[in-house]
Amino acid sequence: MLRLHDTATGEVALLRFRDPGRVSIYVCGLTVDGQAHLGHGRMALVFDVLRRYLLFTGLDVNYVSNITDIEDKIIDGAAAAGVPIDQFTAANEARWWELIDTLGVLRPDETPHATAYVDRMVALVSDLMARGVAYETADGVYLSVLDVPGYGLLAHQPLDSLRTGARVEADEDKRSPLDFVLWKKAKPGEPTWESPWGPGRPGWHTECVVMSLDLLGDGFDLHGGGLDLIFPHHENERAQAVADGREFARHWMHNGWVTVEGEKMSKSVGNFTTLDDLLDRSDARSYRLLVLRSHYRRPIEVTPDTVRDAEAGLARLDELGRRFGLGDLLTSGPVVDPGPADAEIDAEAVTRFRDRMDDDLDTPGALGSVFDLVRQANGAADAGDQAGANRKAQTAALLCAALGLPLRAGSGDEEDPAVQAKVLERDEARAAGDWARADALRAELEDAGWLVEDGPEGTRIRRQ
């Protein structure tokens, strides 16, 4: 049973499901206002690993993650690019899904878009007005947060602190500086929707309330996102749901930053690396491995050094795939724990893995158990215990797949006839004891990007 840190309580607690055997998850996705960076990638990977692990343990998972396609920066971005807003957001979103696919992240079961839910957002705001917890001002409609029981649950800040910290906005009509906008009245040049308060557009926090409750229902199991969404975004989502008499998320999970030289990566600081940049120069699986190597709540440093380190670890895993011909276990789809009945799998190792994962998704510890298997498999094979070795190797591959990290048995182009000819020629040279010729052929292959390895079965090559 999975124990997870809950942002609301600050404690690690058993994740309890509303419906037995089924998990409903809502993760705040991307605002499609530009290029996604490493932080967005980490978020996607962290929740992908959670989702895959729940599937691995045999649960049904309903995973919803939204796209925010109307927002201030989107309006500005489209204007700056000189293109219509829908074209701007569509292009950014399309690129995001390509990146998601490259990262091996499973697509959500549902991907609601804010602009498709404006009617229901208007309905929610109207309801909050009717309940007397929201009020209209000259420039919009606001939620009166001091009327919401438990406001500050996620922020873990005294209300006074939030109040004194609140930035003073132009609108002095707000009853409390903490109150936040549910509906923004139209400004010139902005896209608008009709509402009882005149044309305008929804505030940011409202969309996720409406979409999560619509698609997952009251009291859904888990709500997640990046650490920076805790306050105000998630606090304000919860406030609206509670004020509307709805039961909101039962559990809150947030992932930590990607940092650059110790500082949070963010667009405002300008210290971000885009996912495009990273994926251009490294195997996407190495970023997943890098993310898995540290706990999801800790910050991670992404530097050329840490990426290289992850790539070296990945190479060790792939080497296992090659050595044991695990080509049929290269799935990038979800896998399910086969249980102790499967003689090909080391059930005890799977248990060790699951113990680590159940402890608040201790992926570094889980990964340690996988590397233990790698060493055991290689060691057994070296000692001539092929059956035992295969079992360990298969188990390692299974657990890698469970983490969304498919092993590779090769690059696929080893069969190139010209390359194969050189490999054969080298085998002949070696058989004849012509070491000079063999070394020359190795140099040629290496120049072509191959790493040459001689084994009992002859020369083997792989991509460097």
Next chain:
RNA sequence: GGCGGCGUGGCCGAGUGGUUUAGGCAGGGGCCUGCAAAGCCCCGUACGGCGGUUCGAUUCCGCCCGCCGCCUCCA
């Protein structure tokens, strides 16, 4: 100012009141190899500082130092 997190061996990074070790990368030695590569074995005996609790603390408590984050729209 308020609230919170973190400081582990050359690097990354888990975990734990004490007997055998996380794991990965890098490094040294060995086995294997024509030489390599890959793999395996061995090695470095780490837990910011000062006190306290304890038979015993890296692990609990206090203080200090350092780094980081949040305090209204940033994953």
